[in-house]
Amino acid sequence: MSTTLIERPAPAGATRPSLVPRRRTRVFALAEARWAAAATVAFLIALPLQLTGAPAWAWVPMYAIAYVTGGWEPGWAGLQALREKTLDVDLLMIVAAIGAAAIGQVMDGALLIVIFATSGALEALATARTQDSVRGLLDLAPATATRLLDDGGEETVATEALAVGDTILIRPGERVGADGRVLDGASEVDQATITGEPLPVAKQAGDEVFAGTLNGTGVLRVKVERDPADSVIARIVAMVEEASETKAPTQLFIEKVEQRYSLGMVAATLAVFLIPLAFGAAVTGSLLRAMTFMIVASPCAVVLATMPPLLSAIANAGRHGVLVKSAVVMERLGQVDAVALDKTGTLTEGTPRVTDIRPLAGSGLSEDELLALAAAAEHPSEHPLARAVVSAARERGLEIPAARDFTSAPGIGVTATVHGDAVAVGAPARLLNRAEDRLSALAAVVAEELEDSGRTAVLVERDSLPVGILGIADRLRPDAAATVAALTALTGSTPMLLTGDNPRAAARLAAEVGITDVRAGLLPQDKVTAVREQEKAGRRVLVIGDGVNDAPALAAAHTGIAMGRAGSDLALETADAVIVRDELATVPTVVALSRRARSFVVQNLVIASVFISGLVIWDLVGHLPLPLGVLGHEGSTVIVGLNGLRLLRDSAWKRAGAEAAT
Incomplete structure (x- = not known):
């Protein structure tokens, strides 16, 4: 089916x-x-x-x-x-x-x-x-794009009509219509759908942009470099389809032998009916014996041997915030022996937060004063970094002064007047372009230190003089390190980190959680390649992610798990299981629970096979009364069903959690 x-x-x-x-x-x-x-x-x-x-x-x-x-x-x-x-x-x-x-x-x-x-x-x-x-x-990807004509005019065309070499205009707030390269203009583009990066990326002449990504406040002129049918977003669709079609057939253990069992049972039932007839037995007696054989040999107990443990494990996992989509998935989870993790939104919370507040010596500002000054200038902005700065000030209970004359320069930062002072907040590399002085040199050193540690450095200037640096980073989930350790113990190998983020940020976070195999700056197809390399080496890979860019890898993996709270629709539907409450620590627990369910399946199959074999031999060698055959058949069904239902108890989840933690 x-x-x-x-x-x-x-x-x-x-x-x-x-x-x-x-x-x-x-x-x-x-x-x-x-x-x-x-x-x-x-x-x-x-x-x-x-x-x-x-x-x-x-x-x-x-x-x-x-x-x-x-x-x-x-x-x-x-x-x-x-x-x-x-x-x-x-x-x-x-x-x-x-x-x-x-x-x-x-x-x-x-x-x-x-x-x-x-x-x-x-x-x-x-x-x-x-x-x-x-x-x-x-x-x-948008349905239409603004194409610039040779005579300086412009026209609105369907994105499918764009050709390599066309020049398109991307206005503020619009989605990019095709993969290409910026010819002119500057802006910040949110390309989380493609790379998974948590923050918009500054784009200027010479930089590459992708179809489906969201432009910020600037205007870009982009030269189309790929046919729309070959864009990165179109290739994501193709990869998800291909992975879904070529993935090994997902079958429960018992389904792998269903064809032989079916043929054998039909042939045996006919033999039980026809052979006695050939030797002169009565039709009624032969038919009754054949029907008794069909009942005792039917795979009811075998089906229930498989399903109740897996369905009970699914129900138990669901109560604890893990949606496992089928019994097949629950069975496959216990087979994984390698894990690949996304970074942003999976190991991290996916929301940038202020991690460092560094007033420069000689600025005369405390940490709170520096943060309040930056928050005042950033308050009118909708940029994710601005929201992080304002949120940090509010969390400290600081009073945010009113700002006037607010302006925003894409890729550079913002300026505003606060308490009569001209305040600028933005990228150190763009603002520190004046003649060198002591504060500028100090600011450059602090900014480099923060960026080397994987943070995004934000410079704060007052009246054209640097007064401090803020460090901003995506915060690690509290249970990330423990989850990585538990998955390492369960699978016997350290998980991989697959991310589209920059190598420095990826390396810093990997070091914090104990991951040594780091692959950064990846596009969706690169993640699929990494997963398939592992599977060619004989590994069964579990991929954990949350974004559109993770969907191809989720589909290609032996098993895929999506983070539910901030996960994209495509990731949630492509994944085999969903962490509904975003509790990363439930991943090793559900893997351990799957392994327990698989052991219960084996127990039940042994019980069912003993009953079926005994009843069949009795019916073939002797004379098994129909009521006794039904009783034995139903008894085995009840026993294996009740055994599987033991996994419904909360103690089963706690025991699986304990196994995952050891």
């Missing part, structure tokens, strides 16, 4: 890929969910009526509704597979359910159908949502 995405040939002149589901669309997925819900409701109505001794006419019709509403889709899928000379577990489950009903075990068959219908509907919905999210990514 899996779904893949295929790419239709694009219409003439079109550049955006047109995605259609091979078997499912959102409409079909919603319809399938409604059928599964109807089957579940009918089953839940019938079960208590049967258990309380109500007459058969009250509950049998409800079971019949469950059979029809939940069974038609997997039954049809099984028949289609049969037409292709393939016997899958869908058809086997329907046959087993009908067989159970034929000998009076209506509830058993209905339960099987409800389990299969529900799991199929959940998979269909997840597939449809991921497809919609991939489509939505294309909307990051």
Whole structure:
């Protein structure tokens, strides 16, 4: 019941890929969910009526509704597979359910159908949502762009119509229409969607810009260097699609042997029925024996051996803020033996904060006075650095003076008049361009020291003289170091850091959390390359990220986890699991819980196989009474089900957390 995405040939002149589901669309997925819900409701109505001794006419019709509403889709899928000379577990489950009903075990068959219908509907919905999210990514690039003409005029054209060599105008607040290089102008561009950098990047003549990134307050003239169909944002879409299609088939352990088991069970059931007939046995007796064999050999206990531990682990993780999207994902989490982490928004909080306040000797200012002066000048600005400075002043309870004559120069900084003094706040490299004096030299030394430690240095001037330096950085999550240590212990190797941020900031943060393998300045395709290198070496990689730029790596990895609070829609839909509360420390715990669930699955499979083997041998060698066969079959089902439900308890989560911490 899996779904893949295929790419239709694009219409003439079109550049955006047109995605259609091979078997499912959102409409079909919603319809399938409604059928599964109807089957579940009918089953839940019938079960208590049967258990309380109500007459058969009250509950049998409800079971019949469950059979029809939940069974038609997997039954049809099984028949289609049969037409292709393939016997899958869908058809086997329907046959087993009908067989159970034929000998009076209506509830058993209905339960099987409800389990299969529900799991199929959940998979269909997840597939449809991921497809919609991939489509939505294309909307990051603007639909139109302003193209400059040779005669000095301008025209508005569709971004698909842009060609390499065209010159486009990017006004303040607009998204860049194509990948290119700045010819003229200066501004700051928010390119977090591409590189994951937490702060806007200053752009001037000669710098590269990417389609879909957001321009700041300046005006840019950009020469188009890539066809829109080959832009970085378009390549992200293509990489997510490719990774989704080429990723190894995600199957539960029991599904890997379903074909052989299905064929073997059908062949054995026919043999149990036909061989006695060939030796003159009565049809009724042979049929009863064959139906008994089908019941005791049906994989009910095997299915429940697999599902309850995994579903219980999913429910337990959900209560603790981790959304695991399927039983397959819960199983795969326990297999990981390598981890790759994003930096901004994953190991860090994703919000710049003031970390250092350095008044210069001779300025006569205290830390609070320097911060209040900078906050007054930055207060009217919407720049992320400005918000960080103002927030820091407010956190200290400082009074922020009023500012007049505010101006902002893209890529340089802001100026304003505060208490009659001309105050400038901005990049040291742009402001420290006067003749050298003692304060300027001191400011340059402090700024270099802060930048070498991975912080962004912000210079504060009063009346054209440097008075202090502020250090600003994205703050590390409190549980980041402990998480890295726990993941190292679980997988036996130190996680990698994959980031689009600058190498100095990446190296500083990696040193703080104990990561030695640092790969910085990466574009999305570079992250995918790093993941695939690990997988070629035989590693099963867990990728943890939050941004659009992380989505291709999340899709390509063995398992992907997204940070939920600030994660992009594409990352949340592409990832296999989501950390809803942004508690990074839950990652090693859920990995350890998955490993416990896998051990419970193995226990249950042993129990189920012992029961099934014993009952089958009894039926083949001797004469197994049908009631006793049903009792043994149901007993094994109950035992493995209850064993798996042990993972619902909070103690299971605490034990997994303790295992991850040791």
